[in-house]
Amino acid sequence: MAYRQTEKTQARRLEVRQALLDSALELISCEGFDAVSIRAVAKNANLAAGTVYKHFNAKTELCTEVFRLASEAELARVESATKGKGTTTERLRTTIEGFSYRAIKQRRLSYALIAEPVDAAVDVERIRLRKGYADVFSRLVEEGIATKEFVPQQPDVSAAALVGIISEALIGPLSWQSDQQSVIEKELLVSSITEFCLRAVGVQNRGK
Amino acid sequence: MAYRQTEKTQARRLEVRQALLDSALELISCEGFDAVSIRAVAKNANLAAGTVYKHFNAKTELCTEVFRLASEAELARVESATKGKGTTTERLRTTIEGFSYRAIKQRRLSYALIAEPVDAAVDVERIRLRKGYADVFSRLVEEGIATKEFVPQQPDVSAAALVGIISEALIGPLSWQSDQQSVIEKELLVSSITEFCLRAVGVQNRGK
DNA sequence: CAATAAACTGAACTGTCGTTCATTTTATGT
DNA sequence: ACATAAAATGAACGACAGTTCAGTTTATTG
Numbered sequence: 001m002a003y004r005q006t007e008k009t010q011a012r013r014l015e016v017r018q019a020l021l022d023s024a025l026e027l028i029s030c031e032g033f034d035a036v037s038i039r040a041v042a043k044n045a046n047l048a049a050g051t052v053y054k055h056f057n058a059k060t061e062l063c064t065e066v067f068r069l070a071s072e073a074e075l076a077r078v079e080s081a082t083k084g085k086g087t088t089t090e091r092l093r094t095t096i097e098g099f100s101y102r103a104i105k106q107r108r109l110s111y112a113l114i115a116e117p118v119d120a121a122v123d124v125e126r127i128r129l130r131k132g133y134a135d136v137f138s139r140l141v142e143e144g145i146a147t148k149e150f151v152p153q154q155p156d157v158s159a160a161a162l163v164g165i166i167s168e169a170l171i172g173p174l175s176w177q178s179d180q181q182s183v184i185e186k187e188l189l190v191s192s193i194t195e196f197c198l199r200a201v202g203v204q205n206r207g208k
Numbered sequence: 209m210a211y212r213q214t215e216k217t218q219a220r221r222l223e224v225r226q227a228l229l230d231s232a233l234e235l236i237s238c239e240g241f242d243a244v245s246i247r248a249v250a251k252n253a254n255l256a257a258g259t260v261y262k263h264f265n266a267k268t269e270l271c272t273e274v275f276r277l278a279s280e281a282e283l284a285r286v287e288s289a290t291k292g293k294g295t296t297t298e299r300l301r302t303t304i305e306g307f308s309y310r311a312i313k314q315r316r317l318s319y320a321l322i323a324e325p326v327d328a329a330v331d332v333e334r335i336r337l338r339k340g341y342a343d344v345f346s347r348l349v350e351e352g353i354a355t356k357e358f359v360p361q362q363p364d365v366s367a368a369a370l371v372g373i374i375s376e377a378l379i380g381p382l383s384w385q386s387d388q389q390s391v392i393e394k395e396l397l398v399s400s401i402t403e404f405c406l407r408a409v410g411v412q413n414r415g416k
Numbered sequence: 417c418a419a420t421a422a423a424c425t426g427a428a429c430t431g432t433c434g435t436t437c438a439t440t441t442t443a444t445g446t
Numbered sequence: 447a448c449a450t451a452a453a454a455t456g457a458a459c460g461a462c463a464g465t466t467c468a469g470t471t472t473a474t475t476g
Contacts, residue, residue, distance in 0.1 A: 168375060193369060196365065
């Protein structure tokens with residue numbers, strides 16, 4: 001008998017796979033999906049191009065998985081923010097602020113997840129993500145309407161609009177002009193956006 | 209003496225150039241920038257690939273010019289809408305409605321102009337376009353604040369947010385699920401978005 | 417119509433990138 | 447240490463799109 005797969009080798013295999021995913025995520029976070037070539041991903045993980053295909057059948061599978069992992073993590077953060085304590089208004093505020101701060105912190109990645117086209121398979125995942133964001137906001141808006149904290153409105157339209165506000169004002173190309181803003185400026189930006197959103201859903205009593 | 213350039217040939221030359229621009233615009237309007245290959249543009253204009261290079265030095269020049277022409281036209285429409293008659297509130301409403309209806313009517317083109325990545329040169333033009341939109345809205349918001357029709361706010365942030373709302377709710381991938389909506393549904397969508405925007409800038413008296 | 421220059425053509429060239437696979441390296445069991 | 451299978455390598459392949467250019471067609475002048 002000779003070399004067989006063992007626990008150790010299986011673990012190592014998973015490590016390599018993870019290294020490839022990490023490598024791709026790093027490229028996306030710095031330079032976007034355009035920078036994700038098989039050669040670049042492999043090189044960044046200190047591997048050869050061919051090795052990638054021992055772990056993923058095709059580039060699109062690798063991209064889809066990286067996208068899914070990153071977007072599920074972010075969506076989970078947003079979702080958990082909506083389930084905190086306090087009035088609907090307070091939770092909407094907290095959710096938007098958290099979303100905004102994370103978007104600022106990893107602008108390139110946020111842009112890649114929310115807007116940058118890649119291929120058909122990844123686009124399916126992206127729609128899932130945006131739908132996920134929209135659903136989370138939609139539920140919150142519905143709740144606010146029910147408690148009469150917000151004015152009557154179409155929750156799904158408002159939800160899409162809320163995602164749009166954050167996308168454009170924080171992670172869209174428009175916001176790329178001023179890249180290294182001070183903490184104060186960031187706080188002002190986030191609070192301006194938050195207030196804009198709260199007005200938009202028609203929050204009645206503005207105090208905290 | 210022999211063949212020389214004349215008025216007629218010059219005119220013909222411009223016609224061919226225009227045909228190439230039209231051809232590219234048609235491709236973008238139907239299938240987006242991905243469909244813009246030199247061969248496709250040439251074929252769609254009943255020309256050979258090589259001919260494109262008699263009129264444009266490189267693909268990027270062609271793309272940039274098509275983008276510029278289309279985006280300037282749309283921006284001009286938005287800008288003129290802001291300069292109509294009526295209160296600032298009325299003009300903001302009209303501008304958003306017009307923008308929205310045009311976006312719905314030519315969804316693919318709107319998406320290509322506002323979001324679809326192409327290359328660095330086109331991205332420069334895109335930022336100009338988005339900046340243009342934002343400036344137009346920013347001026348309107350400033351005006352509304354001055355007349356006390358809108359609540360105090362950061363005009364540039366609000367302007368970016370307004371562009372984001374329309375982008376996401378009307379031309380972003382989220383809105384691609386329901387493609388053939390009825391006229392009634394479109395009107396409801398546009399009016400929901402318009403009301404959302406008016407609330408967002410803090411319009412005081414909501415009547416017309 | 418003949419001469420000539422502009423306009424046009426499309427096959428070939430080029431570089432890039434996803435993918436494959438024969439070969440080499442590494443890890444495991446006796 | 448040796449046999450052997452898994453893992454990794456990286457050169458080579460194929461497809462594709464931008465670009466070039468030698469050859470062909472078309473338009474104009476005299």
